[in-house]
Amino acid sequence: MHIQPILVALRRHKAGTVLIALQIALTLAIVCNALFIIHERVAHISEPSGVDEADLFVIANQWGAQYSTQETVERIQQDIATLRQLPSVQEASAANSYPMRGVGWDNFITMQPDQRAPTSDAAYFTGDENFLRTLGVKLIAGRDFRPEEVQNMGLRQNVATPVAIITKAMADKLFPKGEALGKTFYAMTSTPITVIGIVDVLHRGDVSTWSAPYAGESMVVPIRLAVPSGLFYIVRAKSGQLAAAMREAPKALYAENRMRIIDPKDGLLSFAQVRHRAFERDRGMAILMGIICVVLLAITAAGIVGLTSFWVGQRRRQIGVRRALGATHRDILNYFMTENLLISLGGLAIGVLLAFGLNLWLVTRFTLAMLPLTYVLGGVVILLLLGQGAVFAPALRASRVPPIEATRPA
C-alpha cells in the first residue's frame, strides 16, 4: 500500500481533507453517543415488570358518590367479587398503584427510626392477600399476606403495618449480608416493619430516571385502600381470554353499581397498553436518536461520495498518467480506497476524543451513564465501513479511466 505518497498528496488538498475528516469526527461523536442513548432507552423499555403481562388489565375506578370508609371497603369487595365471577377472569384485586403505571407511591426506608439519610426510596404498593397472586408475581422466599393481616385505610388515614413483602433488590439493598426474612426496617413511621416475604421482581409504578438508583426496590404492605378515586382494580384474565375479560368487566361493574366512572380511554388498559404508555417518551427518544444517526451517516456518506467524485474528475488526467506508468485497475481502486481510509482514520482519531467529550458533558448535564468503549469502537467500525462503501463507486469509476487519458490535451 502506497501510504506515504497519498499522505503527501492529501497535504496539497487540505481544505477538502480537513472538512471530510471533521465531518467524520462529528458524526462519530454524535452517532456513538446517540446509539448509547438508544441502547439505554431500549434497555429501559425492556425492563421486566415481574407480573403476568399477557393476561393482566387494570381498571381505574372512581366512585360517583360520597361513601364512608367502611362503605367504600364494602363496595370495593363487592366489585372484586363481581369481577371474579366473570367466566373469563382468573383473579382480581384492588391496589393503590401497579407496576409501570407511569407514576406511583414511594416511601423513604430507614433501618433505624431516627436515621436521617434513607437507605432506600422504595416503591410502595398496598394490596390484600390476593394482590400478588393476581399480578402473578413470583414469591421466592417467605409467605404471602394472611387475610387477618390486611387493614383498611380510608382517605386521610395513616395505617402503620407491622409486616411487608419486599423485592429481592430491596432485600439485597437493606440487608446486603442476606437473610432479610424476619428482619425489620422503617417506612417513615416509628413502627418496625418485619419482612415476611420476598418476591423476585415487582417494577415500580414510576418509570422516570430519577428513581434509577432505587430500580427494582419495591414493597407491598397489607392494606386495603378505601378511597373514592385513585384506586385500581387489577384483573387477571384466564389464559387467552384477555379481550373477552376486558369487554365484560366494565359492563359487569356498571351493572353492579352505576354510580362510578370508568374513563373509556384511560380507565381500562391492558398491561401491554400500560407498558406502551409508560415508555412512550423513551421510545420517541430512541426513534429520534435513530433518525439523527441515519441522517448524519447519510450526510457523511454523501460528503465522501461528493468529494471523491470531485477529486476523480479533477485528477482524471493524473489517473491516466498513473495507468500509463503501469498502474492496474486495482492499483487505482486501492489508491482511492486507501486515501479515504487515511482521511477516515484521521477523522476518527479526533472523533473518539469528541465522543468521550460529548459523553462527559451529557453525564454532567443530563445524568447519562458513561459511554462504554465498545460503542466508540462500534462507531469507528461503522464509519470505516461507511467511508469505504461510499468511496467504492467513485473509486471504481476512477479505476476505469483508460491509460490513453494521459495523452489527451489538458
Add this chain to the structure above:
Amino acid sequence: MLKMTHLSKVYRTEVVETYALRDFNIDVKEGEFVAVTGPSGSGKTTFLTIAGLLETFTGGTYHLDNLDVSNLDDNARSKIRNEKIGFIFQAFNLIPDLNVFDNVEVPLRYRGMKAPERKERIMGALERVGLASRAKHYPAELSGGQQQRVAIARALAGSPRLLLADEPTGNLDTQMARGVMELLEEIHRDGATIVMVTHDPELAARAQRNVHVIDGQVVDLAEDPRFHTAYAAAAGQVRG
C-alpha cells in the same frame, strides 16, 4: 524491439468507420533512435499510443521485445508498460501533488520495488538529467525544460527497453528544447531504443532514422507525392 505488421486501428461510430492506421508496418531495431514524422492527423500519435499499449488496435500484429502483445489482458499490458516502456509526453504529465522525487518514484512503486532500490534508481535518474538537487521541489516550482527532464528521469528510472517520446519538445522554447534533445541523444548513445513522434523536421533530422506517416500508413518519401505537400505545410507551421 518493436515490430508492427499490417496493423490497423479503426474508430467506429454508428454511421462511419475511420481508419487512424491502415496496413501500418514498422520495425524498430534494438538501440535505434527513430523519429516518426508526419502532418497533423496522419496517425503518428495513434501509432505511439498503440506502441505504448495505451490503447488497443483493430487488426494486424504487434511484437514488442519479441512478445506478441495482441491479445494481452489489461493487467498484463499494465505490467509491460511499467517494466518495458518509458513514456515522455509533450505536456510532461508530472503529478502536481507530488515532488520531483515522488514523481520519479511512481512507476517504481507500481513495480513493487523495495524502498532502498527505488531511492538508488531515482537519485541515479535525477543525477543523469541534472536535477538531483531539485528532488524536493514540486513541478510548479520548475521551468518547462526542468519538468520535461523530470519526466525523462521518470521514464529512465525503471530501465525500460523502449523509450516513447510524444513531441517531447513541443511545449518548450528553443533553448530548453535543445537541452532536452541533447539529453535524448545522450540516452540513445548509452544504448537506449527511442521512438520519438514529432512534426519538427529539425528535431527529426537529429534521429538516426526517420519514418514518415501519412493517412495512417508508413510511406516512402521519395515515392509519395502526398508527403511533399504535407511536409511543406508542416515546415511552414513550424517556421510561422
